[in-house]
Amino acid sequence: MTTHPDTGPATGISLAGLRKSFKSPQGPVHAVRGIDIAITPGETVALLGPNGAGKSTTIDMLLGLLPPDAGTVSVFGMTPDRAIASGAVGAMLQVGAVIQDLSVRELITMMASLYPNPLGVDEAIELTRIQDLVGRRTNRLSGGQTQRLRFAIALVSNPDLLVLDEPTVAMDVEARREFWATMREFASRGKTIVFATHYLEEADAYADRIILMARGTVVADGPATEIKATVGLRTIRATLPDADLTALAALPGVTNADTRGEAVILNCSDSDTALRALLPAYPQARDIEVSGAGLEEAFLQLTADNGDIAVDDDTSDMEDAR
């Protein structure tokens, strides 16, 4: 790749003011409504969001497969097309056929020959743990095996940026575990990784940073712990028989109160304040626990009512899409 000072892996990735709408019989669909994302080299970033949040559209623009209606994409200081042509980007998308009637090894070898600085073919095979598949014809592979081959193809170019759209969808539990082990190994080489997922656990476990998308916008961006803190949800649980829920819900710092048998569950906007109010008012409270919200809870709260993208009458940013 080029060594011009404004290009190269050190310059990172930037998506600025990106917008994309599609036409549909019901009217325009604003798939991406103005997002700004800057990614530092070496980061592993999860794009997390419900169906229709705009993750695939964002990834397609990052890869230069879709032209944005507005905004710019810069990958290591280059346009996506140039970055891909230079071998700096590897991608594994949800769709896309692999060339048929070659063996797995032949296909990986052929793909490696197209790039300036590839991994060794054996290294790519070992890294993606597909030694058992190398002699197979590509048209004889199961869905999950094809997905592993796609992964090997994405890696063999030895890209500085690896982009994956829902990479583990067709994989069983074991393949998924191996896939993430490989990802960690690849990330530890200083590579930048961007992956889209529906799986909260995957984003939480494998990404340095989670970009939560809903309805074509970024609703939260940061480490998983920070996202949970953004929601500010903490729960106090205490054994408190015959408690008056209305009075509990009215305590400062409490947003609502519920019971589970003899226990009360207080959802809190500020658990410290709530605890300070709870104890003098209810000295009989026992077994008190304070816990942070799970990522699942944060996700649901932040994307609430945004499960599907709106089709609306606002045509203001459709002009460029026509």
Ligand SMILES: Nc1ncnc2c1ncn2[C@@H]1O[C@H](COP(=O)(O)OP(=O)(O)OP(=O)(O)O)[C@@H](O)[C@H]1O
């Ligand atoms: N080519 C297209 N034509 C019309 N609408 C489209 C097109 N591509 C995407 N959309 C719509 O844009 C919205 C965002 O879709 P996108 O695929 O980016 O979301 P996503 O977050 O990747 O969802 P999923 O998790 O279901 O893949 C959806 O409402 C989708 O139906």
